[in-house]
Amino acid sequence: MRKSRCVRGGLGISISVALSFAMIFSTSVKAEGEEDRPSASLYADVLSQYLWRGYALSKDSAVLQPSMTASYKGFSANIWGNFDTNAKFQSNPSVGAKWDETDFTLAYSREIYGGLSGTVGGIYYAYALDSVYGTSVPDSFEVYAGLSYAFPWLTLGVTGYREVSHYPGWFIQFDLSRSFKLPWYDMSTDLGMSFFYQNSKDNTAYPDPNNPDEAFSGFLAGQIFAALNIPVWKCITVSPRIGFAFPLSHNANQEITLLSWDSQANHVFGGLRISAAF
Numbered sequence: 603m604r605k606s607r608c609v610r611g612g613l614g615i616s617i618s619v620a621l622s623f624a625m626i627f628s629t630s631v632k633a634e635g636e637e638d639r640p641s642a643s644l645y646a647d648v649l650s651q652y653l654w655r656g657y658a659l660s661k662d663s664a665v666l667q668p669s670m671t672a673s674y675k676g677f678s679a680n681i682w683g684n685f686d687t688n689a690k691f692q693s694n695p696s697v698g699a700k701w702d703e704t705d706f707t708l709a710y711s712r713e714i715y716g717g718l719s720g721t722v723g724g725i726y727y728a729y730a731l732d733s734v735y736g737t738s739v740p741d742s743f744e745v746y747a748g749l750s751y752a753f754p755w756l757t758l759g760v761t762g763y764r765e766v767s768h769y770p771g772w773f774i775q776f777d778l779s780r781s782f783k784l785p786w787y788d789m790s791t792d793l794g795m796s797f798f799y800q801n802s803k804d805n806t807a808y809p810d811p812n813n814p815d816e817a818f819s820g821f822l823a824g825q826i827f828a829a830l831n832i833p834v835w836k837c838i839t840v841s842p843r844i845g846f847a848f849p850l851s852h853n854a855n856q857e858i859t860l861l862s863w864d865s866q867a868n869h870v871f872g873g874l875r876i877s878a879a880f
Contacts, residue, residue, distance in 0.1 A: 640674040642880045649873035651864075652684055655773060655798045656823020656847050656854075658862035658869055663688035680707040689734050691863050697733045704728045717752035721761070743767040748775075756780040771802035771817070792829040792841075797850065798822045811856035818857050821850040829875070837878050844872035 647667040652660040666685040671678055684703040690696040709723030727742040748761030759777040779794040802808035802817040810816040827845035834840050847869045849855040855867045862869075 638675065640672065642673070643671045643877065644879075645669050645875050645877035647873055647875045649871055651869060651871040652686070653825070653845070653847050653869055653871055655775075655800075656825065656849065656858050656869075658858075658864045658866060659684075660686050661690050661692070661864040663690070664873075676710050676712045678707075678709050678711070680709070681705070682707070691734050692865055694734070694736070700730070700733070702730050702734060704730075714749075719750050719752075720748065721750075722747045740768055742769075750777070769802070769804045769807040771800065771804060771808065774799040774801075788833050790831045792827075792831065794827050796825045798824075808857065808861070811853060811860060818853070820853055822854045823858060824848055824850055837880060839875075839877045839879075841875040841877065842872070843875060844870075846870050 645668070647665075647669075649665050649667065651658055652665045652667070664687050666687070667683065668685075669680065669682040671680040673679075682705045683701060685699070685701045687699050688696050689698065689700040689702055705728070706726045707723055709721055711719060711721040713719050723746055725744045725746070727744070729739045729741060731739040742765060744763050744765050746761055746763040748759060750757055750759035757777075757779050759775075759779075761775045761777070763773040763775070765771055776797045776799075777794065778796075779792065782791045782793075784790055799820070800808065800822040801819045805815060805817040808818040810818045825845060825847040827843060829841045829843035831839050831841045849858050849867045858867045859865055
């Protein structure tokens with residue numbers, strides 16, 4: 603995992619998720635053909651745990667994850683951060699409240715044909731984890747490209763991420779999502795499912811649990827989530843959400859357990875998002 607592997611000589615990514623939203627991660631961009639003007643969006647998540655591609659990057663503490671995105675003609679710039687209210691790694695003593703990660707993303711997205719859209723971008727991860735791990739944690743840079751297709755009943759997507767500055771390897775993310783309008787007060791529901799495939803080239807960052815001399819490679823984790831979007835005032839929306847992350851194999855269970863801050867493989871998490879769009 604990104605941060606846990608740093609203790610063993612590794613690195614990682616997360617726009618969150620912004621989720622990665624998170625996945626991820628969260629970059630909102632205008633599709634070609636929409637009104638030609640700049641736009642901006644803000645949100646803040648208060649979550650029970652920081653989950654990144656199945657790995658837990660917090661333990662027994664709530665996290666605050668603010669995000670800001672500016673978009674124009676398909677281009678977008680995003681800044682996202684993670685504030686841990688009581689940072690601690692596995693059995694290490696708590697270091698207290700700490701801002702431990704800031705991510706910067708530049709991306710370009712456009713509709714290719716019909717419901718098919720494409721996105722390319724790069725993510726720079728700035729870490730402040732030395733006091734958590736007790737060792738220096740280098741920043742990271744990742745590039746990615748993805749395609750999605752909007753069917754009438756759901757949207758399918760696939761995105762490939764490649765680490766280019768430290769701890770070489772690939773992550774492939776598969777997404778299914780659907781939004782429903784509700785008949786009350788302009789509310790809506792978002793439902794989603796993601797699956798992650800990992801192909802690491804660095805056994806010090808992601809050691810294979812059955813052979814530490816080899817790096818982990820295989821389907822890693824799945825994640826499902828649901829959110830209820832409640833407009834409260836003009837462009838302000840409040841969204842309670844809940845999710846469940848789980849390993850996709852026995853080896854993945856061991857890998858996630860090894861590298862998660864809480865030494866667990868399955869995670870139920872939830873919280874609240876407050877967002878605004880301009």
